[in-house]
Amino acid sequence: MIRDITIGQYYPVDSVIHRLDPRVKLMGTLIYIISLFLFKSFTGYLVALVFLGAVIKLSRVPLGYILRGLKAVIVLLFFTIGFNIFLTPGQVIWQAWVFKITREGLRSGAFMGIRLIFLIVGSSLMTFTTTPNHLTDGLERLLGPFKRLHMPVHEVSMMMSIALRFIPILLEETDKIMKAQSARGADFESGGLIKKAKSLVPLLVPLFVSAFRRANDLAMAMEARCYRGGEGRTKMKPLKYGRRDYIAYGMIALYLGALFLITRYLWK
Amino acid sequence: MGIVDTRKLVFEYIRRDEEGNVEGINRAVDEVDICVEKGEFIAVLGHNGSGKSTLAKHLNAILMPTEGTVWVGGMDTAEEENLWNIRQTAGMVFQNPDNQIIANVVEEDVGFGPENIGVPTEEIWQRVEESLKAVGMYEYRAHSPNRLSGGQKQRVAIAGIMAMKPECIVLDEPTAMLDPNGRKEVIRTIRQLNQQENVTIILITHYMEEVIHADRVIVMDGGRVVMQGTPREVFSQVELLKKYRLDVPQVTLLAYELKKKGLPIRDGILSIPEFVEEIAKL
Numbered sequence: 284m285i286r287d288i289t290i291g292q293y294y295p296v297d298s299v300i301h302r303l304d305p306r307v308k309l310m311g312t313l314i315y316i317i318s319l320f321l322f323k324s325f326t327g328y329l330v331a332l333v334f335l336g337a338v339i340k341l342s343r344v345p346l347g348y349i350l351r352g353l354k355a356v357i358v359l360l361f362f363t364i365g366f367n368i369f370l371t372p373g374q375v376i377w378q379a380w381v382f383k384i385t386r387e388g389l390r391s392g393a394f395m396g397i398r399l400i401f402l403i404v405g406s407s408l409m410t411f412t413t414t415p416n417h418l419t420d421g422l423e424r425l426l427g428p429f430k431r432l433h434m435p436v437h438e439v440s441m442m443m444s445i446a447l448r449f450i451p452i453l454l455e456e457t458d459k460i461m462k463a464q465s466a467r468g469a470d471f472e473s474g475g476l477i478k479k480a481k482s483l484v485p486l487l488v489p490l491f492v493s494a495f496r497r498a499n500d501l502a503m504a505m506e507a508r509c510y511r512g513g514e515g516r517t518k519m520k521p522l523k524y525g526r527r528d529y530i531a532y533g534m535i536a537l538y539l540g541a542l543f544l545i546t547r548y549l550w551k
Numbered sequence: 552m553g554i555v556d557t558r559k560l561v562f563e564y565i566r567r568d569e570e571g572n573v574e575g576i577n578r579a580v581d582e583v584d585i586c587v588e589k590g591e592f593i594a595v596l597g598h599n600g601s602g603k604s605t606l607a608k609h610l611n612a613i614l615m616p617t618e619g620t621v622w623v624g625g626m627d628t629a630e631e632e633n634l635w636n637i638r639q640t641a642g643m644v645f646q647n648p649d650n651q652i653i654a655n656v657v658e659e660d661v662g663f664g665p666e667n668i669g670v671p672t673e674e675i676w677q678r679v680e681e682s683l684k685a686v687g688m689y690e691y692r693a694h695s696p697n698r699l700s701g702g703q704k705q706r707v708a709i710a711g712i713m714a715m716k717p718e719c720i721v722l723d724e725p726t727a728m729l730d731p732n733g734r735k736e737v738i739r740t741i742r743q744l745n746q747q748e749n750v751t752i753i754l755i756t757h758y759m760e761e762v763i764h765a766d767r768v769i770v771m772d773g774g775r776v777v778m779q780g781t782p783r784e785v786f787s788q789v790e791l792l793k794k795y796r797l798d799v800p801q802v803t804l805l806a807y808e809l810k811k812k813g814l815p816i817r818d819g820i821l822s823i824p825e826f827v828e829e830i831a832k833l
Contacts, residue, residue, distance in 0.1 A: 416655055448655050451697050497650050504651035507611050507643040508664040508711065509635050519662035519675045 294411040300342035301412045304528045305421025311535050312409045318539060319398050319405075322546040328397050330545055334538045335405060344411045352407045353400065360399055367392035415447045424522050430513075437513030445501070453494060460489050552625060554719050554751050555587040555610055555641065559619035562605055579605040581774035582619070589718065592745045592752045594762035594782075597771035598796040606771070607723040607755045611643040624718060639668060642712030644722040648704035648729075649696075657699075657707050658683065658692040664715040675714075682713035685748060686740050702733025706740050713744065719751035720744070726758060734758070759786075759800045763821045770795060787819030802826045 300308070319331060339346060353360070373387030410418070423440035430436050461471060464485050471482050562580040565573055580602045587593050597603040608614040609621050612628040624640040626633040642664075645651045654660035658679050665675045683689040686706040696704055705725055712720055722741065726734040738761050745752045754761065762768050768785045770778035772795040778785055786792070786799050789807045799807070806820040806829070814833065820826050 416659070444655065445653065448653065448696075452649055497647075500645065500647055500650035501653070503613060504643075504645055505653060505663075507613065507638055507645075508715065509638050509667040510663070511635070511667065515669050516666050517669050517671060517675065519659060519666055519672060519679070521672055 293414050294344045294348065296343045298341060298343040298412070299527065300338060300408075302527065303412075303531055304522055304524055305413050305417040306425050306522060306524075307528045307531045307535075308409050308413055309418075309421050309425055311531065312406055314535055314539065315405050316402055318542060319401055322542065323394065324546055327542060327546040328394075328401070330538070330542045331401055335401060335408075338408060339404075342408060342412050344408070349404055349407065349411065353403060356399070356403055360396060363399060364392045364396045367395050416444060419443045419447075420520070420522060437516075441513075449494075449497070452497075453490065456493055457486065457490055460486055552622065553586045553588040553591075554624055555585070555753065556622040557583055557585050557606075557609070557619065558621075559584065560606070560609065560616050560621055561618035562602075562609065562614060563617045578774050580609070583771075583774075583776055585769060585776065587719070587751060587753060589751055590745075590749050592742070592764065592766045593754070593769060594765035594767070595753065595755045595769045595771060596757060596759070596762060596785075596797060598757065601771040601795075602774035603755045603771050604723055605774075607643070607721050607753070610641050610719075610721045610753065612637045613643070635668070639715055640717055641719045641721055642715055642717035644705070644708050644712055644720060644725050646724045646727050648701055648708055651708050652696045652704060652711075655695055656692075657688065657694050657696060660696060660707060661692075661710045661714050664711055668715060678714045678716070679710075682710040683707075685713055685744060686710045700733060701729040702736035705729065705733065705737050709737075709740060709744070713748075713750075717750070719753065721753045721755070723755045724757070725754075726756065726761065734761070738764075757797070759798055759803075763800065770797065772796075782821055783819035785819075786821060 315331075315334075321327075339349065368384055368388045369382055371385055371388035371391050373385035375383050375385055376389070377384040413421070419440040422443075423436055426434070426436045426440075465471065469482065469485055471479070471486070474482070560580055560583040561578065564577040564579055566575045566577060568574045583602075583606060585593075595603045595606065605614065609616060609628065610623060612621075612623070612634055615629055621628045623637045626637050626640070628634075628637055652660050653663050661679045661682055662675050665678050670678065679692075680689065683692055686709050688703060688706050688710060691699065691703065691707075696707060699707065709720070709722075709725075720741075725741075726737050729737065741752055741754060742764055744750045754765065756762065763782045763786075765782055768778070768780065768782050769776055770785060770792070777795060778788070778791065786803045789799050789804065792799055798804070800821065802823050802825075803820055806816050806826055807818075810816045810818070816829050816833075820829060
C-alpha cells in the first residue's frame with residue numbers, strides 16, 4: 284500500500300506539451316497562476332477556461348485523471364467557498380441564526396472556487412507533463428541568475444533530484460522495517476491517534492539511522508566521482524529552446540493579451 | 552613505479568570517549584607496501600576487520616595516510632592539488648549499489664562523472680554509450696535504476712566509473728550485497744574490462760571464488776599484508792589461509808583433503824575441470 288504513493292504523478296504519454304522545454308512550462312504555469320488573480324469578471328474566467336482546455340487537450344492527459352487530483356483539496360475548496368459565502372458583508376439574501384448569505388458573498392465564493400480549481404488543475408498539469416528530472420533542471424536554469432546573489436541554486440536542485448531518487452528506496456525500507464517490527468509484535472494498526480503516532484517511533488528511528496548512513500555513503504560515492512559542486516560542470520542533457528518553445532511563449536503572450544483586451548474593453 | 556604504489560602505509564582510527572579524550576588507537580592498516588602494475592588484476596582478500604576496505608579508501612584519496620605514502624599514477628595522495636586527478640585516475644566502486652547511483656535514469660547516472668570533470672556534452676554521450684556497452688547495460692539506458700537487479704545496478708555503477716576513463720578501478724566488496732547470479736555477472740564484467748579495455752583492477756573481496764582469475768592475490772590480516780602471490784600459490788597454503796579465517800574454494804579444499812589422505816594430487820587446484828583432469832591421471 285505504501286508504494287502506491289507517487290510524487291509528481293508524471294503521466295507518461297507523448298504530446299506537444301510533454302515535449303516542451305521545462306522552463307516554458309514553469310514560466311507558463313507561473314504566468315497563468317498570476318493571471319487568475321488579475322481580474323474580477325466571469326468573462327476573464329471564460330478566457331482562462333478556454334486556454335486551460337486547449338492545453339489539456341494538447342497534453343493528451345485524460346480529463347478524469349486531472350480532475351481526480353482535485354479530490355485531495357476538496358475540503359480546502361469547501362472551506363474557502365463557505366467562508367466567502369457566509370462572511371462577506373453586503374446585501375443579505377438569506378439569513379438563519381448567525382449565518383447570512385449575501386449577494387456579494389455568493390459572487391466572491393464562486394470566484395474563489397473557480398480560481399482555486401483553475402489554479403490546481405493548471406499547476407498539476409505541469410507535473411503531469413514534466414518528469415521530475417526535467418522539472419529540477421528547468422528550475423536550476425530559471426533560477427540561475429540568483430547564483431550571483433550567492434543562492435545555492437545548483438545545490439538545491441541537486442538535493443531535489445537526489446530526494447526524488449531515494450523516495451522509492453526509503454519507502455521500500457519503511458515497508459521492510461514495518462514488517463520486521465510487526466514480526467516482533469509491534470502494532471501499527473490499532474489504537475487512537477496518539478497511540479498510532481507513538482507506535483511510529485520504532486519505525487522512524489531505524490529509518491532515520493538508515494537514511495543518514497545512506498547519505499554518508501552517497502556523499503562518498505559522489506566525491507569519488509569527482510563531484511565538487513556546480514562550478515565547472517558540463518551538462519549531459521543541456522536545455523535548449525526550440526521552435527516549439529518559442530511558439531509556446533507566443534501562445535502564452537497571446538493568452539495574456541486576449542485576457543487583457545476582453546476584460547478591459549469588451550465585457551467589463 | 553606502478554599505477555598504484557604504497558610505501559609503509561599506516562592508518563590509525565582514533566577512538567575517543569564522550570569528552571573527546573583519546574581512548575585508544577586502532578591501527579587499521581599497518582605498514583603496507585603494495586605495488587600494482589598497469590593492466591594487472593589484483594585481488595585483495597581478508598576477513599572482516601582485516602583493513603582491506605581501509606586500504607581501498609586510500610587509493611581514491613578518501614582517506615589520507617597517518618604515516619607513509621600512497622602514489623596513484625605517480626601522484627602523492629596527500630597533496631591536495633592532486634585530489635581530483637587521483638579520483639579520475641583511480642575510480643572507485645562501493646559495496647551498496649543503491650547508495651552510489653545518483654540519477655533517476657541509468658544513462659544520466661553514467662553521465663554524472665563526466666559532467667563533474669567538465670567533459671563537453673557530445674563527448675559525454677559518446678562515453679556513456681561506450682561504457683554502457685562495455686558492461687552490457689546499453690539496452691537499459693533509459694530505465695530507472697530502481698527497477699534493476701542488484702547485479703545490474705552494480706554494473707551501472709561500474710559503467711559510471713568507466714565513463715570517467717580511469718586507468719584503474721578499485722572495487723570495494725562490490726558483490727557483498729548481491730545474490731550468486733549477480734555476483735557472477737559483476738565478476739564477469741570486471742574480468743572483461745580488464746582483458747578487453749586493459750583497465751587495472753583492484754578487487755577487494757572476501758569471496759574466494761572471485762579471486763581465482765586474478766593475476767595476483769594479496770591476503771590481509773590485522774592490517775598487514777600476510778600473503779602475496781598468484782592464486783595458485785596462495786591457495787596451495789590451505790593451513791595458513793585457515794589461520795587467517797579465510798576459506799579456500801571447495802574443490803581446492805577437496806583436493807587438499809584427498810592429498811592429506813595420501814592421494815598424489817598436486818597443490819593449488821583452483822577449478823573443477825582441473826581437478827577432474829588430475830583425478831583422471833590417478
